[in-house]
Amino acid sequence: MARIDALHSWAGRLSAPLLCLAVFCRCAVRGDAAGLNLPLAALMAGCLALATVSGRGVARRDGAAAESGAMGVALAILAGVEVVSHLRSPYQPNSFFALREAASLLLLFCFARSLLGDAAARRRLYLWMTGFGAVWAGADALRCLRSLAELRALGVGDLTAFKQYFSYGSWTTQALLLLPYPLGLLAGEAGSASPPPRDVGARRRIAPEVVAMAPPALVAVALMVGTVYSFSRGAYAALAFFLLLAGAGHAACRRAPARGPALACAAACLLALAATPVMRSVLGTASLLSTASQVRSFTARQRLLAGALQTAARVPAFGVGGGNYPLVAMAGEGVAGAGGDYVPTPLNRFAATAVEKGVAGLAAHVGALALFFSVSLRKLARGRGGCGGAPCGAAALIPLVAAVAAAVVHQMSYYPAHGDEGAAALEWVAYAVAASLPVGDGGDGGRR
Amino acid sequence: MTKAAPWTVFFCLALWAATEVRQRRVADADAMYQAALLAHRRGELALADEAMGDALRLAPDNACYLAYRGLLRHRMAGATDAAGMVGTGAGAATRGGASADREKLRAAADSYEAALRLSPEDGLFHHNLGWLYFLLGDRERALAHLEGAAASRLRDPVYHVSLGIVRERCGEPDAAARDYAEAVALSPGVLGSDFFHQLRGRDARMAEAAVAAAVAGLEAELKATADPVAKARLGGICLDSDPGRAFTLLREAVEALPNLPRAWGNLGLLHGRKGDFAGMEACFRRAHFLDGDDPQTLLGMAEAYEAKGEGREAARCRLRAEAHGSRSHSAHAGRLTTLYRGVRRMEDDDMIPQGIWSYCAPAKMKPKFEAGD
Numbered sequence: 001m002a003r004i005d006a007l008h009s010w011a012g013r014l015s016a017p018l019l020c021l022a023v024f025c026r027c028a029v030r031g032d033a034a035g036l037n038l039p040l041a042a043l044m045a046g047c048l049a050l051a052t053v054s055g056r057g058v059a060r061r062d063g064a065a066a067e068s069g070a071m072g073v074a075l076a077i078l079a080g081v082e083v084v085s086h087l088r089s090p091y092q093p094n095s096f097f098a099l100r101e102a103a104s105l106l107l108l109f110c111f112a113r114s115l116l117g118d119a120a121a122r123r124r125l126y127l128w129m130t131g132f133g134a135v136w137a138g139a140d141a142l143r144c145l146r147s148l149a150e151l152r153a154l155g156v157g158d159l160t161a162f163k164q165y166f167s168y169g170s171w172t173t174q175a176l177l178l179l180p181y182p183l184g185l186l187a188g189e190a191g192s193a194s195p196p197p198r199d200v201g202a203r204r205r206i207a208p209e210v211v212a213m214a215p216p217a218l219v220a221v222a223l224m225v226g227t228v229y230s231f232s233r234g235a236y237a238a239l240a241f242f243l244l245l246a247g248a249g250h251a252a253c254r255r256a257p258a259r260g261p262a263l264a265c266a267a268a269c270l271l272a273l274a275a276t277p278v279m280r281s282v283l284g285t286a287s288l289l290s291t292a293s294q295v296r297s298f299t300a301r302q303r304l305l306a307g308a309l310q311t312a313a314r315v316p317a318f319g320v321g322g323g324n325y326p327l328v329a330m331a332g333e334g335v336a337g338a339g340g341d342y343v344p345t346p347l348n349r350f351a352a353t354a355v356e357k358g359v360a361g362l363a364a365h366v367g368a369l370a371l372f373f374s375v376s377l378r379k380l381a382r383g384r385g386g387c388g389g390a391p392c393g394a395a396a397l398i399p400l401v402a403a404v405a406a407a408v409v410h411q412m413s414y415y416p417a418h419g420d421e422g423a424a425a426l427e428w429v430a431y432a433v434a435a436s437l438p439v440g441d442g443g444d445g446g447r448r
Numbered sequence: 449m450t451k452a453a454p455w456t457v458f459f460c461l462a463l464w465a466a467t468e469v470r471q472r473r474v475a476d477a478d479a480m481y482q483a484a485l486l487a488h489r490r491g492e493l494a495l496a497d498e499a500m501g502d503a504l505r506l507a508p509d510n511a512c513y514l515a516y517r518g519l520l521r522h523r524m525a526g527a528t529d530a531a532g533m534v535g536t537g538a539g540a541a542t543r544g545g546a547s548a549d550r551e552k553l554r555a556a557a558d559s560y561e562a563a564l565r566l567s568p569e570d571g572l573f574h575h576n577l578g579w580l581y582f583l584l585g586d587r588e589r590a591l592a593h594l595e596g597a598a599a600s601r602l603r604d605p606v607y608h609v610s611l612g613i614v615r616e617r618c619g620e621p622d623a624a625a626r627d628y629a630e631a632v633a634l635s636p637g638v639l640g641s642d643f644f645h646q647l648r649g650r651d652a653r654m655a656e657a658a659v660a661a662a663v664a665g666l667e668a669e670l671k672a673t674a675d676p677v678a679k680a681r682l683g684g685i686c687l688d689s690d691p692g693r694a695f696t697l698l699r700e701a702v703e704a705l706p707n708l709p710r711a712w713g714n715l716g717l718l719h720g721r722k723g724d725f726a727g728m729e730a731c732f733r734r735a736h737f738l739d740g741d742d743p744q745t746l747l748g749m750a751e752a753y754e755a756k757g758e759g760r761e762a763a764r765c766r767l768r769a770e771a772h773g774s775r776s777h778s779a780h781a782g783r784l785t786t787l788y789r790g791v792r793r794m795e796d797d798d799m800i801p802q803g804i805w806s807y808c809a810p811a812k813m814k815p816k817f818e819a820g821d
Contacts, residue, residue: 038468045461052457072456079463091566093510096474097789100467106460114457154734161707292676292704326787330569330601342601344786417786 011047015115016124018044022108023429024132027174027422036104044111051114071375071435072113074368075428079106081364082322085357089321098322098356101421105428112432122436123188129181130216136178137222140171144229148278159281160231161293167230169414170423175223176238176406177426180399182216182223183246187395229278231285233294234413242406249398253380301347301413308346312354319358323418328355349411352419368431369408376401376434393437400434474790477506481513481791484520488795493524511566512788515573515798518559522576522800525552527583556580556800570787571600572780575607576800582614590614598627604779605631605638606799606808616654625654629661631808636662636684637710637744640810659685676704680711687714694718709738713745716752725755743769744810778805 022036022044036044082102089095116122147165156162227239289295311328312319320328326344346352354362380394380401404427411420480503487496500517507513526549560577567573578593594614597607612627628647631638638644639659648655666682669675683697698715702708716731729752735745746769753762777796784793799805 041464041468045464048457049461052454069456076456076459079459083463091509091511093474093507093512093791094789096467096470100471103460103463103467106456107464110457110460150737154737155730156706156734158706161705293707296675296705323789327567327569330571330787341603342783344783418789 007050011050012115012121015121016128019112019125019429020128020132023425026425041107044107048111048114071371071431074371075106075109078364078368079103081357081361085318085321085361088318089324091321091324091327094323095321105424108425109428109432112429113435116436126181126185129178130185130219133178133182133219133223137219137226140167140226158284159278160284160291163231170416170420172227172230172232172235173407173410173420173423174426175227176242176410177403177423177430179220179223180403182220183399184396185216186213228282231281233285233288234410236286238406238410241409242402245402245405246398249402253394304343304346305348305351308351308355315355315358317358317360319356319361322356325352325355326417344417345415347413347415349415352415372431397434397437400430404430473506477503493520496520509566511563512791514559514563518556519798521552521556521559525549527801553580553583571597571602571604571607575610579610579800587618602779603634605635606804609643609808621654625657626661628658632658632662632685633665633681636681637810638808641808643808676701680708684714691718707738709735709742709745713748716748720751725752728752741772743772
């Protein structure tokens with residue numbers, strides 16, 4: 001038993017970096033690298049099996065057992081629908097990749113759910129994910145600056161028609177889903193701050209708190225500014241939705257917005273406003289239909305969506321199989337882009353799911369999302385925050401819920417062919433983290 | 449954790465393990481496919497065919513592998529290439545088929561039929577199968593499949609050119625002219641290809657009729673929609689015949705939609721013809737930023753640098769143009785990884801007859817390649 005305990009403790013320490021590495025790989029590797037790297041996945045599967053067999057899954061010990069179990073069952077059903085969709089698929093080599101991806105996502109969820117229940121593990125995950133966000137934002141900033149310099153040298157004033165040189169659509173979704181981690185750390189730090197004493201040593205005690213809040217605040221701002229620099233209407237709508245939902249969530253929970261997140265949001269807005277060289281392009285993007293490029297893009301999306309819905313009405317209950325939309329789109333009946341060109345995706349997450357996985361897949365998909373929101377809202381309804389430094393409580397749950405909702409909003413207007421592996425991984429990890437977050441009287445139950 | 453949770457974990461682990469086991473088989477098939485590609489590049493077609501047989505034993509339901517085996521068998525049959533089949537007078541195509549190994553052509557057609565059963569909408573499979581049936585003398589099936597390719601959403605101008613060639617050979621010149629017009633309207637670059645050059649030599653009236661029909665079609669589209677892409681295409685067609693109109697159209701197109709690389713390139717050409725080398729360079733720079741791999745753009749930049757007396761930069765652009773030109777691939781080959789997951793790009797020239805892609809592409813690059821410059 002002592003050995004199992006030691007192994008479990010070792011696995012617990014490894015869990016956050018492993019999870020972060022797995023998500024990073026899925027975000028960084030594009031194309032056909034569906035699923036997880038085999039040694040990494042095998043290690044995660046081993047840790048998960050160990051936690052389950054030893055009965056030490058930390059989720060067992062937290063208070064929100066029934067809800068998190070339901071989330072797991074909903075996601076398992078989603079993977080089960082993928083199995084049936086694959087077995088009935090007219091072209092299985094493509095749908096096999098979708099099935100493998102679903103298996104990897106379920107593994108990620110179960111791994112995160114089983115091993116990230118306690119405050120220390122959760123804090124480690126938040127730190128790692130914030131670091132990942134910093135790397136992501138840094139890489140994006142470099143790309144933005146290079147493109148900006150090149151376009152300026154070419155004498156281009158309006159950057160909206162060149163948005164693909166600033167940011168990929170998938171990046172925006174991933175940035176939105178990375179936002180809750182620095183914000184969660186900020187909320188934790190803000191919650192942990194004891195009221196500063198009024199003696200002479202007060203200044204010395206406040207300084208470490210400010211220093212600890214600076215890196216996550218910077219990462220959050222960088223991710224938001226990166227989203228502003230995408231010059232994508234869908235990204236702007238998603239970011240606005242995120243800010244609105246997070247604000248409303250805080251208001252509904254009768255909490256004053258945490259100082260950190262509020263500062264980060266304000267700084268992001270100020271930076272965006274201060275970025276006068278691109279102000280014209282930002283306003284152009286926000287004006288929705290002011291350029292020929294925007295009108296073409298909007299018309300094409302409308303046509304694609306209508307075509308995908310027509311196709312979805314014709315496909316069987318389990319769809320044409322994951323990853324087969326590009327093959328169906330070649331037929332061309334009603335799935336043309338702006339100029340009637342071939343577009344291998346309907347650019348809408350739900351339309352793609354409806355065609356590829358049918359009514360059953362869409363129902364499972366929407367059901368899982370609905371369950372996530374309902375479980376989170378129920379938690380928030382009885383929640384209270386403040387966990388002394390560890391991300392927990394309503395203050396950490398609200399950004400997660402807002403981020404998943406914002407990502408869904410963004411994926412209504414941008415969804416790549418074969419889906420977005422990185423965003424899907426981040427979303428399923430968010431499900432697990434939200435299920436693990438203790439909200440309610442007792443908070444973390446003194447397990448810190 | 450509820451009672452269901454351990455079952456969720458068990459299901460998760462079982463599903464993951466099952467997919468990983470199956471993945472090993474997929475990876476083995478992919479390794480055989482890679483071996484076949486390597487053998488093909490070395491010219492060892494029999495060895496490549498054998499490797500594809502092994503790949504198909506491991507993954508019999510992979511449409512891409514089936515199509516590649518069909519392509520290999522066509523290459524093994526020794527049929528004449530595109531220029532040889534089309535360009536040497538009436539009946540050349542049929543002769544090209546007659547000189548080939550019919551058994552292998554039949555086997556190639558069977559492979560493509562099997563691929564189409566798995567992926568019935570693939571325009572390239574229809575296109576290649578259409579040509580195989582044509583070589584085998586089955587004109588009805590040939591036309592049916594080539595029409596299927598032309599109707600595909602992939603909208604490759606080569607599909608329309610192929611359909612036109614076969615219709616021309618079947619004695620349907622009017623229908624052929626309409627297909628050529630479709631190809632020109634989709635990609636005005638076809639006008640600069642070896643194919644169009646030979647068409648002008650073979651039947652100047654048909655060539656002119658095709659251009660006129662393409663212009664009329666695009667003008668009608670412009671009246672209805674004022675689409676900047678249609679303007680750019682019309683400008684591309686008028687480049688030689690009416691440079692003034694081409695300039696206006698291209699200018700309007702890039703003002704409305706500044707991310708059209710070919711339109712910027714064509715505008716650069718017109719600036720160069722006027723002697724405005726600064727304007728030419730600016731346009732080609734934009735085109736290069738938007739599509740750094742386009743050999744035509746790189747050649748245009750080389751000309752702009754030469755006009756400025758910057759020989760070293762010009763030489764660098766020419767070298768890069770040749771490097772990119774030699775790596776050019778068919779539209780379908782470029783989309784292969786999007787259409788078929790887990791399949792790496794097969795031969796850059798994945799079309800039947802061999803070389804039809806470059807035969808229909810602007811010919812500006814070719815003499816330099818052949819000279820090994």
